[in-house]
Amino acid sequence: xxxxxxxxxxxxxxxxxxxxxxxxxxxxxxxxxxxxxxxxxxxxxxxxxxxxxxxxxxxxxxxxxxxxxxxxxxxxxxxxxxxxxxxxxxxxxxxxxxxxxxxxxxxxxxxxxxxxxxxxxxxxxxxxxxxxxxxxxxxxxxxxxxxxxxxxxxxxxxxxxxxxxxxxxxxxxxxxxxxxxxxxxxxxxxxxxxxxxxxxxxxxxxxxxxxxxxxxxxxxxxxxxxxxxxxxxxxxxxxxxxxxxxxxxxxxxxxxxxxxxxxxxxxxxxxxxxxxxxxxxxxxxxxxxxxxxxxxxxxxxxxxxxxxxxxxxxxxxxxxxxxxxxxxxxxxxxxxxxxxxxxxxxxx
Amino acid sequence: xxxxxxxxxxxxxxxxxxxxxxxxxxxxxxxxxxxxxxxxxxxxxxxxxxxxxxxxxxxxxxxxxxxxxxxxxxxxxxxxxxxxxxxxxxxxxxxxxxxxxxxxxxxxxxxxxxxxxxxxxxxxxxxxxxxxxxxxxxxxxxxxxxxxxxxxxxxxxxxxxxxxxxxxxxxxxxxxxxxxxxxxxxxxxxxxxxxxxxxxxxxxxxxxxxxxxxxxxxxxxxxxxxxxxxxxxxxxxxxxxxxxxxxxxxxxxxxxxxxxxxxxxxxxxxxxxxxxxxxxxxxxxxxxxxxxxxxxxxxxxxxxxxxxxxxxxxxxxxxxxxxxxxxxxxxxxxxxxxxxxxxxxxxxxxxxxxxxxxxxxxxxxxxxxxxxxxxxxxx
Numbered sequence: 001x002x003x004x005x006x007x008x009x010x011x012x013x014x015x016x017x018x019x020x021x022x023x024x025x026x027x028x029x030x031x032x033x034x035x036x037x038x039x040x041x042x043x044x045x046x047x048x049x050x051x052x053x054x055x056x057x058x059x060x061x062x063x064x065x066x067x068x069x070x071x072x073x074x075x076x077x078x079x080x081x082x083x084x085x086x087x088x089x090x091x092x093x094x095x096x097x098x099x100x101x102x103x104x105x106x107x108x109x110x111x112x113x114x115x116x117x118x119x120x121x122x123x124x125x126x127x128x129x130x131x132x133x134x135x136x137x138x139x140x141x142x143x144x145x146x147x148x149x150x151x152x153x154x155x156x157x158x159x160x161x162x163x164x165x166x167x168x169x170x171x172x173x174x175x176x177x178x179x180x181x182x183x184x185x186x187x188x189x190x191x192x193x194x195x196x197x198x199x200x201x202x203x204x205x206x207x208x209x210x211x212x213x214x215x216x217x218x219x220x221x222x223x224x225x226x227x228x229x230x231x232x233x234x235x236x237x238x239x240x241x242x243x244x245x246x247x248x249x250x251x252x253x254x255x256x257x258x259x260x261x262x263x264x265x266x267x268x269x270x271x272x273x274x275x276x277x278x279x280x281x282x283x284x285x286x287x288x289x290x291x292x293x294x295x296x297x298x299x300x301x302x303x304x305x306x307x308x309x310x311x312x313x314x315x316x317x318x319x320x321x322x323x324x325x326x327x328x329x330x331x332x333x334x335x336x337x338x339x340x341x342x343x344x345x346x347x348x
Numbered sequence: 349x350x351x352x353x354x355x356x357x358x359x360x361x362x363x364x365x366x367x368x369x370x371x372x373x374x375x376x377x378x379x380x381x382x383x384x385x386x387x388x389x390x391x392x393x394x395x396x397x398x399x400x401x402x403x404x405x406x407x408x409x410x411x412x413x414x415x416x417x418x419x420x421x422x423x424x425x426x427x428x429x430x431x432x433x434x435x436x437x438x439x440x441x442x443x444x445x446x447x448x449x450x451x452x453x454x455x456x457x458x459x460x461x462x463x464x465x466x467x468x469x470x471x472x473x474x475x476x477x478x479x480x481x482x483x484x485x486x487x488x489x490x491x492x493x494x495x496x497x498x499x500x501x502x503x504x505x506x507x508x509x510x511x512x513x514x515x516x517x518x519x520x521x522x523x524x525x526x527x528x529x530x531x532x533x534x535x536x537x538x539x540x541x542x543x544x545x546x547x548x549x550x551x552x553x554x555x556x557x558x559x560x561x562x563x564x565x566x567x568x569x570x571x572x573x574x575x576x577x578x579x580x581x582x583x584x585x586x587x588x589x590x591x592x593x594x595x596x597x598x599x600x601x602x603x604x605x606x607x608x609x610x611x612x613x614x615x616x617x618x619x620x621x622x623x624x625x626x627x628x629x630x631x632x633x634x635x636x637x638x639x640x641x642x643x644x645x646x647x648x649x650x651x652x653x654x655x656x657x658x659x660x661x662x663x664x665x666x667x668x669x670x671x672x673x674x675x676x677x678x679x680x681x682x683x684x685x686x687x688x689x690x691x692x693x694x695x696x697x698x699x700x701x702x703x704x705x706x707x708x709x710x711x712x713x714x715x716x717x718x719x720x721x722x723x724x725x726x727x
Contacts (some may be wrong), residue, residue: 265460
């Protein structure tokens with residue numbers, strides 16, 4: 001109970017503090033901070049429209065954050081989710097070239113599975129390089145992301161290009177029946193549900209299953225894990241594959257729900273934003289859900305701030321930066337014995 | 349959403365109808381009575397969306413300049429958003445401008461906003477007008493409340509080439525390009541043909557960086573072209589700042605693109621190909637204000653005022669100015685065509701046969717897939 005309280009109170013306090021700092025920052029820049037706070041709230045969570053805006057933006061971040069969080073539980077720092085995302089999106093758009101697909105839910109499932117599979121292979125490669133070739137996974141996953149983007153551009157602008165896509169090289173457009181639609185009664189597509197489901201399932205896996213526990217043991221101390229007979233390399237590579245599958249799925253969902261084909265707009269930085277989300281959620285799959293929504297909210301609110309106050313886009317990045325630093329810094333306050341601190345100070 | 353749509357539609361119809369009747373009354377009452385003016389002041393909210401920063405010295409700045417001018421028009425309120433990626437985010441920005449700010453006319457300015465994003469949002473808001481920059485609006489395929497506008501800026505790149513042709517000492521000019529797509533190829537070819545109208549032996553080295561905004565690669569490309577002996581540069585990337593500054597630092601000359609970069613390198617800047625989007629904005633805004641049909645497909649060049657040239661830099665010779673001005677006068681008069689056969693590509697194939705002329709509005713130019721003879725580089 002006490003842990004849960006500090007789990008909630010510390011980030012909440014940090015967000016509150018960052019809003020305060022941001023307000024002062026805007027006030028110094030000559031903008032009324034109260035107006036800024038009101039618009040931030042209105043833009044992100046003010047009404048049903050804003051909520052949909054926020055959730056839509058949060059959807060891809062949940063999946064890309066998992067690409068960081070799951071390997072992190074196995075003790076790895078993977079930052080190349082962007083590569084798995086773009087290749088996942090490409091695989092999703094390319095599958096209809098290779099095999100005839102039914103234009104229904106089964107077809108959608110297959111293109112999403114193709115995206116997830118390619119993403120899984122890509123990040124598993126970084127895990128394999130680490131376990132069997134001693135290459136640092138942080139660097140290799142980042143560099144592999146550049147390779148992935150290069151490969152993506154080559155294929156989209158070359159062999160897979162739809163000849164009709166003149167000024168914006170793209171693959172063929174997915175058939176209507178293969179696309180992912182919106183959730184009835186809203187503007188949000190089903191990718192959000194996939195994201196939330198993936199977070200919950202992976203949290204359950206890590207928390208309650210023997211294999212999930214084994215991954216956490218490896219992450220805690222790989223030597224001990226080996227001593228007790230756990231197949232450390234397999235577990236690490238599997239964790240990478242699971243994370244990569246999530247990022248690949250994110251790419252597939254972006255293609256099937258938003259872009260309808262694979263093109264360079266897919267390279268929008270969701271993979272990198274996922275790194276921030278995962279770190280802020282302390283690599284807890286469940287924690288990713290609210291943090292991704294918070295980031296989605298920053299995006300939605302930033303949009304309104306720009307339009308209403310004419311603030312530059314960078315101002316929201318400032319807020320994001322302050323929030324990120326303060327939330328991480330607030331970790332230092334965790335577990336402090338406040339009562340003892342206060343009592344000791346009191347007599348003086 | 350359905351509810352919101354209905355409201356939007358109802359509101360829109362009423363508004364447009366009331367504008368129409370107001371306009372009619374205005375005509376009937378001669379100069380439009382004072383009482384009417386107060387009512388007519390419900391401003392038209394126009395949303396402008398940029399893919400990059402408004403002060404990028406390039407593509408986005410050219411639009412931001414027009415938006416700033418549009419703000420001064422009577423009865424107009426402008427809302428803007430910059431750095432909007434071509435993802436679901438831009439759809440949200442569009443719906444936000446409509447639902448939260450009451451926008452009735454949107455200018456999504458980046459090429460990638462058109463399909464699927466703008467088309468998806470336009471289908472949900474049939475009473476809002478969407479005007480996209482650069483897309484190919486097609487009758488029967490795209491809805492009537494959408495449209496596209498663009499300018500024949502290759503005319504300006506041709507004039508850049510004329511000036512470059514006079515100013516180059518090495519006979520080598522250079523082009524830093526983003527991607528080998530038709531719009532870019534057309535600019536490269538025009539630039540070289542302009543230069544060759546001065547000296548037929550001039551060659552143009554082109555380097556493709558692979559994407560619209562790649563500062564490091566743009567600098568590398570500029571440096572390696574300079575190492576090859578290129579002494580006049582131009583470019584087609586979103587923000588020409590890096591190329592202009594790098595070329596100037598290397599002591600080379602440069603012709604600008606998108607907006608004026610003269611401020612960045614006053615001693616190296618010869619002239620430049622600039623957009624003049626205000627012309628298109630005004631036409632579209634005017635139609636929206638007066639309730640006329642939405643202009644679905646509008647294009648123009650120097651003649652129509654869609655594009656313009658930067659003022660000449662101090663080092664441009666009189667001979668260069670004269671030839672460029674003469675050619676420009678012919679373009680404005682409509683008696684000059686850039687793509688006039690015979691034209692060969694740089695592999696020796698004839699792409700425009702002798703006796704054939706592709707006029708500016710010819711749609712085959714919008715699917716260009718070759719580099720003309722004299723351009724060193726491959727697609």
